[in-house]
Amino acid sequence: MHYRLYQPSDENVIRAVFAKQNLPVRLPLPGIDPAVATAIVGEEDGQVKMALIQRLTVEGHLIMDPNEPNGAQKFRNIQKIAAGATLAIGGEMKRMGFGSLDDVIAFVPKNNPKMHELMQLVGFVDEGPDFIPMYRRLGD
Numbered sequence: 001m002h003y004r005l006y007q008p009s010d011e012n013v014i015r016a017v018f019a020k021q022n023l024p025v026r027l028p029l030p031g032i033d034p035a036v037a038t039a040i041v042g043e044e045d046g047q048v049k050m051a052l053i054q055r056l057t058v059e060g061h062l063i064m065d066p067n068e069p070n071g072a073q074k075f076r077n078i079q080k081i082a083a084g085a086t087l088a089i090g091g092e093m094k095r096m097g098f099g100s101l102d103d104v105i106a107f108v109p110k111n112n113p114k115m116h117e118l119m120q121l122v123g124f125v126d127e128g129p130d131f132i133p134m135y136r137r138l139g140d
Contacts, residue, residue, distance in 0.1 A: 006030050006039035006051060013048040014041070025127075028055050034094070035102030056093075057103045058086055066114035072121040079122060107133065 006014075008031060018027045030036045035055045042050040060082075064071060083104075090101040106124055108116050120126060 001042045001044050001049070003040055003042050006041050006053070010041050010048050010051070014051050017048075017050065028053050033102070034100045037099050055103060056090075056099050056101045057105055058101055060104045060106045062106065062115075062119075066112060066118060071118055075118065075122050105133075 006029075011029060014029070015027065026033075028036050030039045030053075033055070035057070037054045037056045039051060039053045041048050042052075062075065064075065068074060086101055086104075094100045104124075106119055108119050108124075116126070
Protein backbone atom coordinates (compact mmCIF):
# COMPACT_ATOMS: atom_id res chain seq x y z
CA MET A 1 0.00 0.00 0.00
CA HIS A 2 1.19 3.49 -0.89
CA TYR A 3 0.25 6.36 1.47
CA ARG A 4 -0.10 10.02 0.57
CA LEU A 5 -1.91 13.20 1.56
CA TYR A 6 -5.60 13.47 0.73
CA GLN A 7 -6.43 15.36 -2.47
CA PRO A 8 -9.83 16.89 -3.38
CA SER A 9 -10.08 14.40 -6.26
CA ASP A 10 -10.27 11.61 -3.62
CA GLU A 11 -13.59 12.85 -2.23
CA ASN A 12 -16.01 10.65 -4.21
CA VAL A 13 -14.05 7.46 -3.57
CA ILE A 14 -13.68 8.23 0.14
CA ARG A 15 -17.41 8.97 0.39
CA ALA A 16 -18.22 5.65 -1.30
CA VAL A 17 -15.94 3.66 1.03
CA PHE A 18 -17.34 5.53 4.05
CA ALA A 19 -20.92 4.73 2.96
CA LYS A 20 -20.05 1.00 3.10
CA GLN A 21 -19.27 1.40 6.82
CA ASN A 22 -22.90 2.43 7.42
CA LEU A 23 -22.00 4.66 10.38
CA PRO A 24 -24.47 7.18 11.83
CA VAL A 25 -21.86 9.97 11.89
CA ARG A 26 -20.78 12.73 9.55
CA LEU A 27 -17.73 12.31 7.36
CA PRO A 28 -15.13 15.01 8.02
CA LEU A 29 -13.27 15.97 4.86
CA PRO A 30 -10.47 18.49 4.30
CA GLY A 31 -11.77 21.66 2.69
CA ILE A 32 -15.30 20.94 3.93
CA ASP A 33 -14.75 20.44 7.65
CA PRO A 34 -12.51 23.20 9.04
CA ALA A 35 -11.54 21.00 12.00
CA VAL A 36 -9.63 18.44 9.91
CA ALA A 37 -5.99 18.44 10.97
CA THR A 38 -4.61 15.76 8.65
CA ALA A 39 -5.94 13.35 6.07
CA ILE A 40 -3.93 10.47 4.63
CA VAL A 41 -5.14 8.03 1.97
CA GLY A 42 -3.88 4.57 1.17
CA GLU A 43 -3.71 3.42 -2.44
CA GLU A 44 -3.18 0.01 -4.02
CA ASP A 45 -2.69 -0.33 -7.75
CA GLY A 46 -3.58 3.35 -8.20
CA GLN A 47 -6.93 3.03 -6.38
CA VAL A 48 -7.78 4.69 -3.09
CA LYS A 49 -8.67 1.93 -0.62
CA MET A 50 -8.66 3.73 2.72
CA ALA A 51 -8.22 7.03 4.52
CA LEU A 52 -7.34 8.18 8.01
CA ILE A 53 -8.78 11.60 8.77
CA GLN A 54 -7.83 13.27 12.04
CA ARG A 55 -9.82 16.15 13.49
CA LEU A 56 -8.81 18.81 15.99
CA THR A 57 -10.76 17.88 19.10
CA VAL A 58 -10.92 19.18 22.64
CA GLU A 59 -11.07 16.62 25.42
CA GLY A 60 -13.16 17.86 28.30
CA HIS A 61 -12.75 16.82 31.93
CA LEU A 62 -15.52 17.97 34.25
CA ILE A 63 -14.57 17.93 37.90
CA MET A 64 -17.79 18.36 39.88
CA ASP A 65 -19.76 16.48 42.49
CA PRO A 66 -22.61 14.75 40.59
CA ASN A 67 -24.91 15.70 43.50
CA GLU A 68 -24.11 19.43 43.18
CA PRO A 69 -27.36 21.43 43.44
CA ASN A 70 -28.24 23.02 40.07
CA GLY A 71 -25.31 21.11 38.56
CA ALA A 72 -26.62 21.29 35.00
CA GLN A 73 -26.96 25.09 35.09
CA LYS A 74 -23.57 25.53 36.74
CA PHE A 75 -22.02 23.28 34.09
CA ARG A 76 -23.71 25.25 31.28
CA ASN A 77 -22.22 28.44 32.73
CA ILE A 78 -18.67 27.13 33.02
CA GLN A 79 -19.00 25.39 29.64
CA LYS A 80 -19.83 28.73 27.96
CA ILE A 81 -16.74 30.35 29.46
CA ALA A 82 -14.51 27.39 28.54
CA ALA A 83 -15.98 27.25 25.01
CA GLY A 84 -15.28 30.96 24.57
CA ALA A 85 -11.66 30.48 25.61
CA THR A 86 -11.29 27.50 23.29
CA LEU A 87 -12.87 29.36 20.37
CA ALA A 88 -10.44 32.25 20.95
CA ILE A 89 -7.53 29.83 20.80
CA GLY A 90 -9.09 28.22 17.72
CA GLY A 91 -9.33 31.64 16.08
CA GLU A 92 -5.61 32.18 16.63
CA MET A 93 -4.86 28.72 15.23
CA LYS A 94 -6.98 29.47 12.15
CA ARG A 95 -5.17 32.80 11.67
CA MET A 96 -1.90 30.83 11.54
CA GLY A 97 -3.29 28.45 8.92
CA PHE A 98 -4.33 25.56 11.14
CA GLY A 99 -7.78 24.00 11.29
CA SER A 100 -10.17 25.21 13.95
CA LEU A 101 -11.18 23.26 17.04
CA ASP A 102 -14.68 21.91 16.60
CA ASP A 103 -15.60 18.98 18.86
CA VAL A 104 -15.52 18.39 22.59
CA ILE A 105 -15.22 14.80 23.76
CA ALA A 106 -16.07 13.97 27.35
CA PHE A 107 -15.15 10.77 29.14
CA VAL A 108 -17.89 9.83 31.59
CA PRO A 109 -17.29 7.00 34.06
CA LYS A 110 -19.54 3.99 33.49
CA ASN A 111 -20.07 3.65 37.24
CA ASN A 112 -21.53 7.15 37.59
CA PRO A 113 -25.02 7.33 36.01
CA LYS A 114 -25.70 10.76 37.57
CA MET A 115 -22.73 12.23 35.70
CA HIS A 116 -23.91 10.57 32.48
CA GLU A 117 -27.36 12.11 32.94
CA LEU A 118 -25.84 15.52 33.67
CA MET A 119 -23.74 15.41 30.49
CA GLN A 120 -26.83 14.63 28.43
CA LEU A 121 -28.73 17.50 30.08
CA VAL A 122 -26.07 19.97 28.91
CA GLY A 123 -26.06 18.74 25.31
CA PHE A 124 -23.54 15.91 25.07
CA VAL A 125 -24.67 13.03 22.87
CA ASP A 126 -24.30 9.40 23.84
CA GLU A 127 -23.39 7.66 20.61
CA GLY A 128 -24.91 4.52 22.03
CA PRO A 129 -23.95 0.93 21.40
CA ASP A 130 -22.63 1.72 17.90
CA PHE A 131 -19.40 3.14 19.33
CA ILE A 132 -17.03 2.30 22.16
CA PRO A 133 -14.94 5.26 23.32
CA MET A 134 -11.25 4.56 22.93
CA TYR A 135 -8.13 6.68 23.09
CA ARG A 136 -4.38 6.50 22.79
CA ARG A 137 -1.62 9.05 22.99
CA LEU A 138 -0.46 10.43 19.68
CA GLY A 139 2.81 8.76 18.72
CA ASP A 140 2.28 5.57 20.75
